[in-house]
Amino acid sequence: MNRVIKKNKIKKIIKMALIIAVISVLAVFAASCKWTIGLVRGSGDIETEERDVSGFHKVYLEGIGNLIITQGDEESLVIEADDNIIPLIRADVSGDRLTIGFKRGYSFIPAAKIKFHLTVIDLDKISISGAGDINCDDFNTDEL
Incomplete structure (x- = not known):
């Protein structure tokens, strides 16, 4: 027992x-x-949107997309992406740093490559964390 x-x-x-x-x-x-708010599929309707950016010397690309950098007299950022993805893209200048990325909590399947056309006066640093390319032709700077 x-x-x-x-x-x-x-x-x-x-x-x-x-x-x-x-x-x-x-x-x-x-x-x-990874907890996500939702999956966003690109609509296929590609649009461009200009964002106000100025006063930065460093650029950080977080997430997906191709960053095309040109040198000019004024700083500007033009985003080329699906019309339903553009509102979820953020471009924030904090101090001397421009961060281009996406709102947290979303996953994306774009219909076409997301492109960021960035015009800068001068740059000290370029960084990418994610999936994408950085193209920079005919660029003159003292420090990078």
């Missing part, structure tokens, strides 16, 4: 340990997932 009680207790302990292990694995998996 005593052996039967011990076996039942051991079975309960093993069952409880297994349940705790499964819950722990699920919790770790859920915590590591």
